[in-house]
Amino acid sequence: MAKSGTGTSTSNALGGEYQVFLSFRGPDTRLSFTNILHQALVDAEIRVFFDDVGLQPGEKISILLQVIDNCKLYIPIFSKDYASSHWCLDELAKMVENTSKHKEDGKEKVILPIFYDVKPKDVKLQTPLYKDVISNLEQEMEDQEHKFSSENIKTWRESLIEVGGIKGWEVEKHSSPLKVIQAIVDEVVAKLETKRRRVTGDFVGMEDQIANIKKLLDIDSDDVQFIGIYGMGGIGKTTLAKTIFNELCPRFGRNCSFLDDVSETAKSKHIVELQKKLLSDISYSRVVQNIANIDQGIDTIEATICNKKMLIVLDDVDEANQILQLIGEKSLHQGSRILVTTRDKNVLTSRKFKYEFKDYEMMGLEGEDALKLFSRHAFNDDSPPADYCTLSKRIVYTTHGLPLALQAIGSSLFRKKREIWEEWLERLNKTPHKDVLAKLKISYDALDRNEKQIFLDIACFFVGVNKTNAMYVWKDCNLYPEDAIDVLIKRCMIKELDNNSVWMHDQFRDLGRKIAREERIGLWDEDDIIHELRSTEIKESVQALNLPWNLAHYRMTVTSEQIKRFPRMRFLWLPSVAYRGDFTGCLSELKWIHLQYPYSHPDPECRNEYLLATNLLHLENVVVANLSGIEITKDVLDYLIKGARKLKVLTIEFNTLISEAPTFPEYSNLKKLTICHFESLMEIDCSIGKLRWLTDLSFRRCWLIKKLPEQIGELQNLQCLCLTSCFNLIELPASVSKIKSLMKLDVSCTKIMKLPDTIGELPNLSSLDVSRTPIEEMPSTLSKFRQLQTLCLDYCDEIQELPKLPISLTTLQLRSISLQTVPNFSYLTNLVQLVLFGGYQRRHPSNEFQTGDLGWIGSLTKLSNLYVCFTNVRAPTTELGSLSLLKVLTLYGLDLPTFKHLPSTLIVLELYDTRGRLPSSEKETPFLPTSLGNSKENKVSEQHDVQFLNVLESSERSRIQDCRSSESSVCQSEEPGCNGLQAPELIDHWRGAILFPSSQKMLVKLHLSGFLEVQDIQFVTAFESLEEFYVTECFSLKSLGGLSNSKNLKRLGIEQCPSLKVVEGIDELEFLRWLNIQKCRLVGKILDPSSSKIPYHCLIMIVGSGELPDCCDGPHTSRYDHWESYREKILNGAKQAWSFETKTADSETETGNSLQKTNQENKEKKRKRKTESAKQQGRRKRRKLQQKAWVRLFHPIISLCRTRKMNRRRERARQSAKEQEKRKRGKSA
Secondary structure, eight states, X not given: OOOSOSSSHHHHGGXXXXXXXXXXXXXXXXXXXXXXXXXXHHHTTOOEEXXXXXXXXXXXXXXXXXXXXXXXXXXXXXXXXXXXXXXXHHHHHHHHHHHHHHHHHTOOOEEOOEESSSOHHHHTTOSHHHHHHHHHHHHHHHTTOSSOOHHHHHHHHHHHHHHHTSOOEEGGGSSOHHHXXXXXXXXXXXXXXXXXXXXOTTOOSOHHHHHXXXXXXXXXXXXXXXXXXXXXXXXXXXXHHHHHHHHHHHHHTTOEEEEOOHHHHHHHTOXXXXXXXXXHHHHOOSGGGGOOSHHHHHHHHHHHHTTSOOEEEEEEEOOHHHHHHHHOSXXXXXXXXXXXXXXXXXXXXXXXXXXXXXXXXXXXXXXXXHHHHHHHHHTSSSSOOGGGHHHHHHHHHHTTTOHHHHHHHHHHTTTOOHHHHHHHHHXXXXXXXXXXXXXXXXXHHTSOHHHHHHHHHIIIXXXXXXXXXXXXHHHHTTOOHHHHHHHHHHTTSOEEOTTSBEEOOHHHHHHHHHHHHHTTSEEOOHHHHHHHHHOOSOOSSOOEEEOOOXXXXXXXXXXXXXXXXXXXXXXXXXXXXXXXXXXXXXXXXXXXXXXXXXXOOSOHHHHTTTEEEESTTOOSSOSEEEEESOOOOHHHHHHHHHHOTTOOEEEEEEESSXXXXXXXXXXXXXXXXXXXXETTOOBOOGGGGGOTTOOEEEEESOTTOOOOOGGGGGOTTOOEEEOTTOTTOOOOOGGGGGOXXXXXXXXXXXXXXXXXXXXXXXXXOOEEEOTTSOOOOOOGGGGGOSSOOEEEETTOTTOOOOOOOOTTOSEEEEEOTTOOBOOOOTTOTTOSEEEEEOOOOTTOOTTOOOBOOSGGGGGOTTOOEEEEEOSSOBOOHHHHHTOTTOOXXXXXXXXXXXXXXXXXXXXXXXXXXXXXXXXTTOOEEEEBOGGGTTOOOEEEETOOEEEEOTTOTTOOEEEEEOOOXXXXXXXXXXXXXXXTOBOSOSEETTTTEEOBOOSOTTOOEEEEEOOSSOOEEXXXXXXXXXXXXXXXXXXXXXXXXXXXXXTXXXXXXXXXXXXXXXXXXXXXXXXXXXXXXXXXXXOOOOOOTTTOOOOTTOEEEEESOTTSOOSOSSSOOOOOEEHHHHHHHHHHHHHHHHHHHHHHHHHHHHHOHHHHHHHHHHHHHHHHHHHHHHHHHHHHHHHHHHHHHHHHHTHHHHHHHHHHHHHHHHHHHHHHHHHHHHHHHHHHO
C-alpha cells in the first residue's frame, strides 16, 4: 500500500503538492518494481506520493485520503497479495470515488492500473486469486475481528471490478520491466502536461496560424523539419510557439525543450547558459553545469540529440550562429522538429545549416479577434460596451492587429474618459502603420515628461540592472521616480523583478533606444560618441555618454573643450579614456560619473598619466560617483567629498597614496560608501559618525586598518557594514551594538578575536560573517537574534564550541579544526544549508569515537545542502535517508558502517575517507536477487564484489574514496541470472561490501578512488548516461572491462593503478573528448590505432603507462596530444618494434640453437626473480602510494597550518627588525 513518502511526506501531504499517487502492496513490490517506477517518475520531475517508511494507523484517515483527493493521477500496482490488504482496498475505493465525482465537475482524475504479477481477470474477480481473498475478509468481518463492514466489502468488490476493466499495463506481456516503466512515465508526463509553457489568458485568434504551422511541421512524417516563424516584434510569435509546443509535447515525452529569449540571454548570460538549459531539459541532467565553453556545449548537444527524436523551440533568435550553437551542424534523429522564432528572416538562412528552414510569416490579429484582445485590456471584458463599440473598432483598426500594441494602448485607455479616447484616436490616425516602433510610441507619447525621461534611461542603460542608484539620480532630478515607475508598470511597459532590477520588453527597449538615438539624448555606440566629440556644435540634447569597459579606449582622449559642448550631460561613463584640460564649469548638470582604469602598473604616477585634467572631480551636483584605479591624495578626496553636497553613492577603489580615510562634513548626504583596496589606509576618521544618512558602508581589502572609531555607532540608518579582508583589524568597537538598523555584518578575513558581548542587541541583524578570523568564542547573546538567517564561521579554527544559536537560521557554516565535540543543532529546524567541519585526525584510534553524534540531523527536514567532516563519528545513515529535500551531500572522515538509502532528490554525493570496520568473524555478504522468490537471504562466502545498483536514481555526481573492502566491482543494471538484484544497504562496511548505483538514468559522473583491494571492474550492460569516469589509486586493480557499454563517455581518467593490465572497450568510445592514463606501469596495448572509433580531436594524456608511448618525449608532461597525432605515434612505434624483432630473429638463426636456449634460460631466471620479489615490491609501492594519498587528502589543512606558521615567523621577524631599529636610534641619540 502507498503511504506517506520518505521522511517528511506526512507533513507535506497536507500541502497537496503531489501529482501522482502510487498504491501498492509493500512486501510484494516496494523494493523492486515500485521503487524503480517511483525513481523514474521523480527523474521526470513528477511529484509522486510514495512511502518507504509507513504511516501510523491514526494518521490514515487524516492524511492519506486527503493526499488521494489532491492527486491528479492514480497508479494502483496490482500484485498477488494486493487484495489481502484492506488499506490497499480502501485506497482503491477512494480512487474510484474521486474519478466518478470529478467527472461531473470537469476536474478529471485518471486511474492508470498496472498488473504486476496478476491478470485483469484476477482483479475483476473472475478467478479465485482475489475472489477468495475477498470471501475470507467477509468471513473475518462476521467474526468481528476487523473494523470493516459489509458495505466496505461491497465497495471493494465494485472498485476491483471497475478498475480491472480499465486498460492498463500487464508487466508479464513485456520483454523488460524497464520498457513498461518508460511507457508509464511517458503516459504520466503526457497526462500531467508537465512541460507545458504558460500561455497568457489573452491568447485569441490564432487558430488558423496554428493549423498552418502544424501543416508545415507534418508531425506524422519521419523527416526532420526546421520551421522558422518570423515577423515584427510583439506580433505574437512567442505565444504561437508556446501553443504549438504544448500540443506536441505529449508526442515527444521527455525529449522536448523550449528556450525563451535566446537573443537577450545569449548577450546577458552567454550562450553556454542556454546550452546548459537545453541539455537539462532533454536529459533531466544537472551536471551540465560543467560545460565550460561553447564548443564543449555544442559537442554535448550533438551527442545527445543525434539519437533521440526531439522537439526544440528557440524563441527570439537574432543571429544564425545561435541556432548552430544550440542545435549543432550534424544530422538529427528521424522525426525531430526544430521551431525557431525571430524578427529577422535572414537568421533562417545559413550555408552551415544541415537542413533547410520552412519559413512562415506571422500575421497580426484581424477583425473580431483584435477587438476581443483590445477589449480585455481596455474594459476587462471580451467585448466593448455599446457606447464605446464604434470608437474601439476605429482604434483597433489603427493598430493593424499588432497584439503588443493592442495590449499597451488598451491598458493606457483603461477607465479613461471618452474625450481622452478621442484624442488617442486622432493621434493614432496620424501615426504611420508600417513601423512597429511607431505603434508602440503611442504609449510613450502618453507619458508625461518625467515618465518619458525615466523610460528612456531604463531602455538605454538600466534594463536588467539594480535600480537603487538610478533612483537616487532620478529623485535628485525631481523626476518623482516612485510614481513614474508605478505608471510604467501598470501600462505594461516595464516589470519590476524580485532582485530590484527592471525588465522591459525588447520592443519597448528598442523603441526607447531609437528615440534616444534620434533625439541624441543618449549615446553608447563608440562611433557615435567619437562623431559627436569631434563636432564643434553645441549638443544641448545629449545627456549621456556610455561606453562598455574596453582596453581599446586607451587610444581615446577627451578634452574639456569637447565636454563643454555637452552642457546637459547627466551620465558620463567613459572608462579607460584619457582626460585633458580644465573642466571647471563643464559638468554642472552631471549626476553620475564613472571613471575606471586598470590597476596594473606598479608606479602610481604612471597610472595617472591618462588623467591629466584639472577640476574633473569637482562633483558639485554629482549623485553617484564610481572611481576606480585613480591615484589621488587624501586632500583631493576631502575636497571631492566636501564639494559634492548631493553625493549619495561613492565607490572608490585601488589607491596606494591615502593612509587616512577622508574627513566627512556634517552636511553630507552619502547613503552608500565603498572604499576598496586602499593599500596604505591605516585609520578611519571619527567624522564617519556624521554620515547620518548612510545605509551601506564597506571597507574591503584595506589591509592596514586596525580598528574602527567609536563614532561608527552614531550611524543610526546603517543597514550593511562590510569589513572583509581588512587583515589587521583586531576588534569591533562596542558602539556597533547601537546601530539598531544594522542587517548585515561582515568581518571575514580579519584578526578579530572576539565580538562585543553587546552585539546581541542588534534586533534586525539577518546576516553575520566572521569567517577566517582567529575568533575563539561567539558571544552568549547570539541566541537573542530573532532575524538572523545566515551565520558564516568558515575556517574559524580557534572555536571549540558554540553557544545556543537563534532558531531563525537558514544557513550555518562552521569549519574549525579545534572542534572537540559534535555540536547538536537539532533545534535549528529552519536550516536549509549546513556546513559542519570539525577536521579529522589521521591516527585517531579506530575503536574510539569523538564526543557526540549526528543523529539529530534527521530533524532538519528543510536541509538542501549538507557538508559534514568529523573523525570516526558515526554517520547518521538512517536519518540522512529521511531528508526528502536534500540535494547535495558531502561526508568527510565519518564512520560509515551501513548506508541503507539516500534521498531520491540527491544530485551530488561525495564521500571522502569514510571508515567502516569489518569484524574478523563476519566474512559473509548477504544479497537478495528477486529471482529467488521467497528466499529471505542468500549468503555467499568471501563475497567481495562491489555491486552497482538502482538505489540513487537521481544522483548526477558521485565520488567514493578510500574504501578498502572489495576485490571485484561490477557495474550492472540487468544481467541474466541476477535481474533486479536488490541489496539491503547502499554501503555496508560491516559485511565487506560497497553497494553503489550504476544503472540509473541520471548518473553522469562516476569517481572510484582508493579501492585498495579491488581487482576487477566491469560494465556488463548499458550505462548510457555516463559521461565521465575516473579510477584513481586502485592499487590492486588488474582489469577494467565493458567500457563499450558506456558509449556516451566523454572523459575517462585512469591514474595510479600500478597493477592494471587490461582495459577493454576504449576503442568503441566514439564521443570521447579527453583520455588520461598515468602511472599504470603494467598496462598492455589497450589501444588499436587501426580500428579505434575515438575522435581525432580527442585530447590524450598518457604518461608512464606500460606499453603505451608517453605523450611527451621531454620533461614537460602537461602537454596533451590529439588522438590523430598520438595514433601516428603508436603506429610508428609498432613499425620500429617489428623491424627490431625481424633483425633479432635473423641474428638468432645465425648464432644457432645453443644461444637461443641460453637466452631462454636467462629469461626464465629473470622472470622467476621478478615473480619472487613482485609481492614485496608491490607492498612497498602500495605503502608509498597510500602515504602520498594521505598527504594529498590532508593537503588543505597542512597548507593552512604552514601558511599560519609562515605568517607568525614573518610577524616575529618584523617585530625583531623594529626592536633593532629602536636600539640603533637609541644608540645614535
